[in-house]
Amino acid sequence: xxxxxxxxxxxxxxxxxxxxxxxxxxxxxxxxxxxxxxxxxxxxxxxxxxxxxxxxxxxxxxxxxxxxxxxxxxxxxxxxxxxxxxxxxxxxxxxxxxxxxxxxxxxxxxxxxxxxxxxxxxxxxxxxxxxxxxxxxxxxxxxxxxxxxxxxxxxxxxxxxxxxxxxxxxxxxxxxxxxxxxxxxxxxxxxxxxxxxxxxxxxxxxxxxxxxxxxxxxxxxxxxxxxxxxxxxxxxxxxxxxxxxxxxxxxxxxxxxxxxxxxxxxxxxxxxxxxxxxxxxxxxx
Amino acid sequence: xxxxxxxxxxxxxxxxxxxxxxxxxxxxxxxxxxxxxxxxxxxxxxxxxxxxxxxxxxxxxxxxxxxxxxxxxxxxxxxxxxxxxxxxxxxxxxxxxxxxxxxxxxxxxxxxxxxxxxxxxxxxxxxxxxxxxxxxxxxxxxxxxxxxxxxxxxxxxxxxxxxxxxxxxxxxxxxxxxxxxxxxxxxxxxxxxxxxxxxxxxxxxxxxxxxxxxxxxxxxxxxxxxxxxxxxxxxxxxxxxxxxxxxxxxxxxxxxxxxx
Numbered sequence: 001x002x003x004x005x006x007x008x009x010x011x012x013x014x015x016x017x018x019x020x021x022x023x024x025x026x027x028x029x030x031x032x033x034x035x036x037x038x039x040x041x042x043x044x045x046x047x048x049x050x051x052x053x054x055x056x057x058x059x060x061x062x063x064x065x066x067x068x069x070x071x072x073x074x075x076x077x078x079x080x081x082x083x084x085x086x087x088x089x090x091x092x093x094x095x096x097x098x099x100x101x102x103x104x105x106x107x108x109x110x111x112x113x114x115x116x117x118x119x120x121x122x123x124x125x126x127x128x129x130x131x132x133x134x135x136x137x138x139x140x141x142x143x144x145x146x147x148x149x150x151x152x153x154x155x156x157x158x159x160x161x162x163x164x165x166x167x168x169x170x171x172x173x174x175x176x177x178x179x180x181x182x183x184x185x186x187x188x189x190x191x192x193x194x195x196x197x198x199x200x201x202x203x204x205x206x207x208x209x210x211x212x213x214x215x216x217x218x219x220x221x222x223x224x225x226x227x228x229x230x231x232x233x234x235x236x237x238x239x240x241x242x243x244x245x246x247x248x249x250x251x252x253x254x255x256x257x258x259x260x261x262x263x264x265x266x267x268x269x270x271x272x273x274x275x276x277x278x279x280x281x282x283x284x285x
Numbered sequence: 286x287x288x289x290x291x292x293x294x295x296x297x298x299x300x301x302x303x304x305x306x307x308x309x310x311x312x313x314x315x316x317x318x319x320x321x322x323x324x325x326x327x328x329x330x331x332x333x334x335x336x337x338x339x340x341x342x343x344x345x346x347x348x349x350x351x352x353x354x355x356x357x358x359x360x361x362x363x364x365x366x367x368x369x370x371x372x373x374x375x376x377x378x379x380x381x382x383x384x385x386x387x388x389x390x391x392x393x394x395x396x397x398x399x400x401x402x403x404x405x406x407x408x409x410x411x412x413x414x415x416x417x418x419x420x421x422x423x424x425x426x427x428x429x430x431x432x433x434x435x436x437x438x439x440x441x442x443x444x445x446x447x448x449x450x451x452x453x454x455x456x457x458x459x460x461x462x463x464x465x466x467x468x469x470x471x472x473x474x475x476x477x478x479x480x481x482x483x484x485x486x487x488x489x490x491x492x493x494x495x496x497x498x499x500x501x502x503x504x505x506x507x508x509x510x511x512x513x514x515x516x517x518x519x520x521x522x523x524x525x526x527x528x529x530x531x532x533x534x535x536x537x538x539x540x541x542x543x544x545x
Contacts, residue, residue: 096513144396163413168496170514195413196495197502199509207495211396212412 056085059259060107062098063090064114064246065200066137066173066219070279071112078275079266086259094171094200095119102126102251109260112248112267114201115172119247127252134267135246136282137219139173139180141234142208149214154236157181157215158189165213167204168197176242177217183240205231219244224280246281309527316524317517328518332499333507334525337484340415340503344422344483349476352430357460359431360438371435378428385424386492393420394493417494418501422486426479433478437471438464477537481530 063071068090076088091098091108099118102108103125111128113119114137122128143151149162157164167174174197181187195213198204205222207213209230223233248267250260266272273283317324325331359371377385393400395410403409411417441464449459487505494501496510504526511519 094513100513165495168510194497195500196497197510198496199491203491210390210394212390212394212495 057083057256057259058087058089059109059256059263060089060091061110061112061263062102062108062251063092063110063112064095064098064172065092065202066114066221067112067246068092068202070221070275070281074275074279075267075272078271079263082266083259083262088263092200092202094167096170096172097200106251106253107255108251109254109256110248110263111251112246113172114244114246115175116245116247117175118172119249122251123249128249129252129257130261130264131247131249132264132268132284133245134248134264134272134284135276136284137221137244137246137280138241138282139176139217139236139244140220140223141215141236142205142218142223142231143215143234144208144211144213145230145232147232147234151215151234153234154180154184154240155186157193157217158186160189160193162193163195163212163214164190164193165196165198165204165207165216166194167201168199171198171200172244173201173204173217173219174198176244179242180217180236180240183242184236219280221280224278243282312520312523312527316520320517321521324515324518324521328507328511328515328522329498329502330507330518330522330525333502333504333522336415336418336499336502337504337526340418340422341480341483341486343419344426344486345476345480347419347423348427348430348479348483349472352427352475352479353434353472355427356431356434356438360435361443374431375428377425378432382425382486382488382490383492386421386489389421389424389489389493412493413495413497413501415494415500418490418503421489421493422483425486425489426482429478429482430472430475433471433475434468437468441467473537477533481534484526484530 061071061076071090071092076090080086080088091101093101095113095115095118098108098111099113099121102111102122106126111119111122112134113122119128119131123131141151141154141157143149149156149159151157151162156162166177169175169178178187178191181190196207198207201218201222204216204218208216208218215234217236220233223231248264250257250264254260267276268284277283355374359367359374380388389397390412391397393403393411395401395404395412400411403411411420445463445467446456446459449463450456454462485505486503487509490501490503491506491509496502496506498507502510504522508519508522508526511522
């Protein structure tokens with residue numbers, strides 16, 4: 001709804017501009033400034049598009065941004081195909097942001113988090129049911145295809161001058177990455193190389209695919225063939241790697257709890273688990 | 286003499302005013318005032334504040350240095366494609382900032398169209414640096430200087446310049462001594478709006494320059510990062526932005542509205 005209002009305002013502003021005197025033009029400028037500002041704050045609220053009018057049912061799923069590809073391209077469409085007239089609305093973002101949105105707005109049916117911490121937060125307020133772990137993930141180093149800083153192992157991230165991008169602290173993948181660097185004994189050196197603390201996993205990957213950063217630590221699912229990112233992967237050895245466990249649950253007060261429960265069952269079913277494996281995740285149990 | 290305003294007008298105006306003021310009031314009400322000191326320390330308010338001042342002021346200077354000549358060319362020049370150029374120059378105003386940031390990344394990033402050359406030939410990298418944040422802020426704010434200046438120039442009769450020329454002034458002298466003094470208030474108004482836009486810039490900055498405390502993390506980015514882990518700190522950072530903006534807008538109100 002909002003982008004439409006914003007567009008109408010801008011079109012109106014453009015017409016005023018054409019025939020305007022100086023004072024009128026300042027009104028136009030003000031409108032442009034504020035609609036511009038509104039756009040930027042809109043970026044953060046994710047992709048919560050509204051469903052079309054003829055849809056009979058819809059389900060709102062808040063999911064960690066590392067789940068974007070598998071939920072949007074596989075599990076979502078497959079589940080929709082089993083339910084006539086169902087539209088799933090996904091809101092992808094950092095799990096910490098999603099937890100905050102659920103607590104303040106409470107519009108989610110399902111929450112799929114990249115860490116237990118933020119599911120705990122939602123479990124405390126507003127509460128969840130049917131919580132279970134549905135996937136696991138590990139960490140991997142990614143570099144641009146030509147690996148400009150010659151990263152061959154996690155220890156190379158301590159080399160001064162390497163431009164390293166991590167997710168911010170509090171974002172699950174950011175905390176996991178710091179845990180792995182700590183395990184490797186290079187947390188301090190690596191943190192000195194950090195050039196940007198990104199707000200979610202997808203933004204971290206984007207900085208490397210754009211060839212801006214020399215290296216980043218993300219999930220192994222990000223480099224699975226199905227995710228199809230244009231990066232080189234450098235493995236992190238088992239003994240320093242971190243296992244991320246993804247919980248999923250129906251949010252208390254869900255607009256459609258029955259359907260939400262069915263979605264959970266589907267994610268945990270053989271078909272759902274097969275999709276997750278295809279996208280580079282480990283299975284639950 | 287006291288003029289009576291139509292009641293529906295006053296009613297709608299009141300709703301409009303409350304709508305605009307309410308979010309600011311809400312920030313003040315929700316702020317955990319007892320924890321002011323530790324909250325500000327925890328979110329690195331000092332470095333974000335300094336960086337915001339540096340970035341917004343530098344972006345305003347760059348916007349004026351390049352935006353005023355651009356407006357001059359648009360207002361006084363006559364060449365094919367002028368209206369296309371004007372549309373292109375104003376585009377950053379209507380573009381979502383994140384799109385601008387992405388465009389900057391592909392243009393001036395270290396493997397971008399022009400950025401590759403900057404990086405290989407001169408060893409300059411803009412991304413993840415304070416200069417990158419300044420570039421992003423300039424990109425979104427320069428159109429405001431261009432628009433205000435061009436509007437000002439169009440309201441100044443070109444015959445002043447002609448008169449100066451007939452009295453023997455070369456074009457550059459006529460520009461500085463005759464037109465500039467009349468134009469200055471418009472340029473100043475444009476610069477204030479540009480500065481305000483640069484201060485609030487978020488999307489292009491985080492996309493192009495990244496987010497690192499002390500280097501590219503301006504106040505809006507610090508608010509965004511703190512909002513989940515430290516909501517109290519995020520509120521105080523927001524209030525810093527509100528206070529700076531109000532102080533500057535109030536002190537510049539004559540320039541902005543031309544009113545009393």
